[in-house]
Amino acid sequence: MMMLQGLLFELPGGGDVFSQILTILIYAFLFISLFYGQKIQMHLMLKEIEGSLYRLKYIRDEGRRIAIETIKEVGKPQKDPTTMVDRFLEYFTIQPEDMDPAGIVWKLEHILDVRDARFKDEVKLLAPEADDVQINNLENTLEAAMALNYIYKVIRHYYLLGKKTLSLYIIMQIQMILPLVMREAEAYASALKAFAYGQPIGDGIGPLVAAKLMHGYPVRKVAKDCVVAEVPIEGRIAYVIKAEGPGGNVGKPGDAVKAVIEENEGKIASIIMIDAALKLEGEEVGEVSEGVGAAIGGPGVDKFKIEETILKYRIPINAVIIKEDIGDAVSPMRKEIFDSADKAIERIKQVILEKTKEGDKIIIVGVGNTIGIGQ
């Protein structure tokens, strides 16, 4: 009887005290992981999100601080702009209704125009002493600060919602996309200083290529915030279009291309668009690639306009892209990207020689934000 009792109560691992403690620990570990494993995992995920949220908050506050300091420095406002900046950071834009998609492009364009005009007016009020170039740069700075504020608030929303509901799926989703969100937030953080100081950014490679081509030739305005220059290249006449620099602005390349095509009654042999494009991991920064189609991002209004016009006149369209990642696109231009401008020009010349004849008229569009790039 005593022996049976001993066998029943003896823990596996023998009579050694240390072995018994170890066995108890292993059982406890198994028990905890079986019944509380998910909760522990959730807690760890929440901790990870919390850490990133701290960093996001820091970046957001830095963005706000840089924006306020730049406004004070450049715009010399009479009163403290902090309250107005805080109000600006909360601005939103409501997308037009797309239940009946016909005509949505024009509705979206109108909304974007209203937004742009409103932003410019607000910035002028915030910084009365700033000139046009500085107003554009300040607008870009505030937009970057706005993006950071939005990212922070969205992540905070899901973090708190996950904590409140203790839903593993909400927490898991946010934890999974967190590295990408952090990458984007860090990209905007480095963009802030570039915008505040008016430094060229990676996205400006398109306008840089156009500026290199048009430099030294007479320039005229062609559409809102866009300029064009007639440049002889390889015996052809190239209408080189870019956003008007050096203030931070992307212009309206869609309207500019349409205007130049209509000025020439559709007699354009080819259009070449140059833009920065997101690279895939493993690809080199500043790699130049070539293809067909309208190389332009953004909300799609300009792309739509270009495609409509080239379809009307049956004009072939080519694209030259310079690869970079999201961080490079909005932070001060990397040397590799700057150096790729000459490679892109060589590629453009090659396309011109291959696809057009001498005496033809072509359009070259440098797409992107022209901050820190003149013409």
Place this chain on the structure above:
Amino acid sequence: MSRKEQTPAQISTFTMMMIFIVLAISFAAIILAIQAYSVYENQFAAAYLTFIGILGIALSLYTIMQVRRRLARLKIETPPVITTIECKKCGFKSVREFQRGDYVFKEVEPCRKCNENMIITAIYREFKEKRKETTFF
């Protein structure tokens, strides 16, 4: 927007206090261990106290390192941006740090050699790869 919250760039007083308390207890444990070994000749107690002391010190150092790493990660790096100025006539080139108001193709001061106006030909940042990953792809 409330701005009175503690900024994440600071170490919390509670964390610092906890680190100091653990460090103090750990040092006390080591002193006691020495005493147990040399005065009372109790090797068993000395071993336990040494273990506790070393563990405490290691934990405190690890926490300090973690906090420092977190603070370092919080800083937003601003890499230096370079402006290249060139004289189109004589080819004289000079490189300086970016100044507010600089932009590509801006006419700046006259050339030191030929007195012709120089222009900004490049503005870029030098990017230093933090860690070169070896990959076969």
